[in-house]
Amino acid sequence: MSASQPASSADQEMDLTDVFALFQRIFYKCLALCFKAIHFIFKFWWIILLLIIGGAALGYFTKGKPKYESTLILKTNFNSQPYVYNAIKQFDDNLSENDAGFIKAAGLDINNLGVTGLEITPIIDVVSLIGGDSKISDRALSTVIKELDVSDDTEIFATDRFYSNYKYHTLTIGTSDEKGKEDISKVIAYINSQPFIKKVSEEGVKNMIDRIAKSDLTLEQTDLMINSYVKNSDVTNEVQSDELSFFNNQNNLNLNGVLAFKSTLITEIEALKNDLVTSSEAAVIVSDIQVNKTASLKDKKEVLYPILFVFLFLFFAGVRFTYLSLKKELQAKNLLD
Structure with missing residues (x-):
């Protein structure tokens, strides 16, 4: 061993x-x-x-001519998202086919075409999707997600099942040179000039202006009612140190509720007027139009x-x-x- x-x-x-x-x-x-x-x-x-x-x-x-690109923030109004997306897709398809009639109808010069392609994607806001105007419950949202067939979870909320709930979108426009700003403006003008989109936009702006006018009138009437109440009531005697509510037994006026309503109405009017600034049309560019050179291996x-x-x-x-x-x-x- x-x-x-x-x-x-x-x-x-x-x-x-x-x-x-x-x-x-x-x-x-x-x-x-x-x-x-x-x-x-x-x-x-x-x-x-x-x-x-x-x-x-x-x-x-x-190496050929350099390519340029412009990335814009597009706001869609009056629930026109599906129509705007469809118009942009058709515009891009016609550009790919080099449709001379379409290019001329859009106000572009086919011999000196500044726009080479368009792509639009929603700016995803899951918080507003769940708790905003869409009013989608967590259970319903979970059911829809299970039905979708996507390769990446980040693509779920960018599908056509959800983009109609977003107001802001990223619009990427390919251009042939740095002077493509004029053609970009023509593209947006062409989209807004589509008959149905234009009709939706006109009715939306009209309804918004009417709503602001009626809200202003309601606010004036509320002020008159409060002033009349103050004159006809002994407010000083009715105010209690431990409560914030004023109540008149003769006219059943809840002054605290009226004041809360007035505050809500003022906030709503301000929001409507601010929204009207960017709601002149169905599709509005809310960012500066800048054209940058794209870098690629080619x-x-x-x-x-x-x-x-x-x-x-x-x-x-x-x-x-x-x-x-x-x-x-x-x-x-x-x-x-």
Whole structure:
């Protein structure tokens, strides 16, 4: 038993020595390949230089015109979201088909077209979706989510089942140059000029103005009623230190309720007037129209082509070197005879 232990220890030492020797041979082979690669690059530096110059020249003359893009915040009014989305989609489809009649009808110049594409997505506000005007209960919302087939949870609330509940949307418009602002304005004007959208917008603005006028009249009547109450009542005697409610037994007027109603009415009128500023049409741009250059790999061809050409040159040189090395080794072992 004791004689076998030294033998086993010696075998382990030999195995470790072989492993280290193997790693050493591999390291020196890799080091030799690196030196050969460096020698090859210095030897054929002029070819690599020509590939870099040629690739840069080819990329510069073939990269084409730069593309521009404008990202806008679009507000939809009077529950016109489905109609606006449909109009934008049709506009984009007609641009893709290069429909000359449509482009001319939209007030654009087909020979100098500034708009190249449109895309609209809702600005998701889950809080307003659940607790806002949509009045969707948590249970109903959960049921709808289970029925939807989407790959990402963040896409759930951007589907057509929900976008009609959002007022604000991101409108991305591709342009051919920096002077695409005029065409962007024409696109928005064309969308708002659609017969049904225009009718919805006109009726919506009219109803909003009427509502503001009636609310102002109601506010005036409320003030008159409060003033009349103050004149005809001994307010000083009826005020109690431990209560905030005024009650007249003769006319059943709850002054505290009237004052609360007045405060609510004032807030509503202010909201309506503020909303009217951005509700002149069904689709209104509420952000500055700015056109920025888009960066993509196609715009960097003068850099990509030289890298690609040099890579292909070194790759095929490596393949050739590997082929010749393997062939030489096989010939040394007389395996190709």
